[in-house]
Amino acid sequence: MKRNATAVWKGSGKEGNGTMKTQSGILDTTQYSYKTRFEDGTGTNPEELMAAAHAGCFSMKLSFVLGAAGFTADEINTDCYITLENGVISKSELVVRAKVPGIDAEKFQECAQEAKANCPVSKAYNLEISLDASLV
Numbered sequence: 001m002k003r004n005a006t007a008v009w010k011g012s013g014k015e016g017n018g019t020m021k022t023q024s025g026i027l028d029t030t031q032y033s034y035k036t037r038f039e040d041g042t043g044t045n046p047e048e049l050m051a052a053a054h055a056g057c058f059s060m061k062l063s064f065v066l067g068a069a070g071f072t073a074d075e076i077n078t079d080c081y082i083t084l085e086n087g088v089i090s091k092s093e094l095v096v097r098a099k100v101p102g103i104d105a106e107k108f109q110e111c112a113q114e115a116k117a118n119c120p121v122s123k124a125y126n127l128e129i130s131l132d133a134s135l136v
Contacts, residue, residue, distance in 0.1 A: 003022075003023055004022075004023045005020060005021065005022045005023065005027070006020070006021045007019070007020045007021075007032075008020075013034065014034045015034070016033070016034075017031060017032070017033040017034075018031075018032050018033065019031055019032070020032060020044065020049075027044070030043065030044050031043035031044070032044050032045050032046075047082040047084050047089065048082075050080075050082045050089070050092070050125075051080040051081060051082045051092070052080070053121050054080045054082075054092050054094065054119075054121045054122070054125070055078040055079060055080035055094070056078075057119045057120055057121035057122070058078055058080070058094055058096070058115055058116065058119045058121070058122065059076045059077075059078045059096070060119070061115040061118060061119035061120075062076055062078075062096065062098070062111060062112060062115035062119075063076060064115075065111045065114050065115045065118075066100060066103070066111050069103075069107065069111055071100050071101070071102060071103045071107075071111075072100075072101070073098050073099065073100045074099040074100065074101060075098065075099045076096060076098045077096065077097045077098065078094060078095065078096045079094075079095045079096075080092060080093065080094055080095075081093040081095070089127060090127055090128060091127055091128045091129075091130065092122075092125055092127055092128070092129045092130075093129075093130045093132070094116060094129065094130065094131045094132070094133075095132045095133075096112060096131070096132070096133045096134075097134055097135075097136045098112075098133070098134075098135060098136065099135070099136050100135060103135070105134075105135060108133065108135050109133060112131060112133035113131065113133075116129060116131045
């Protein structure tokens with residue numbers, strides 16, 4: 001399986017702007033710029049997209065790990081925070097709150113750690129990954 005996206009940038013790094021488009025069309029000439037990346041501009045940025053990818057991948061992987069252990073989550077809610085500092089994307093912080101009937105806290109932590117270690121996005125990212133996982 002291959003997925004693709006296209007970015008087009010016009011102009012200088014600070015004054016220019018660009019658009020991103022994904023194969024699925026969910027992003028369709030979506031705007032990004034210096035302001036959307038480093039300030040509070042309207043549009044997206046690479047770090048936001050990395051965070052969305054990691055949160056989504058982790059949540060799905062956790063669902064599979066829980067299923068293999070005999071549990072089905074009512075809900076898995078994952079936030080992801082990507083850190084960009086000094087020109088380096090250095091950290092991905094996963095914060096998950098899940099409602100999983102019948103599971104105890106220890107087993108949930110075990111499943112969450114397995115999902116963190118083995119979701120494809122975690123494996124792709126060469127950075128520190130932290131996890132704050134709890135049941136609600």
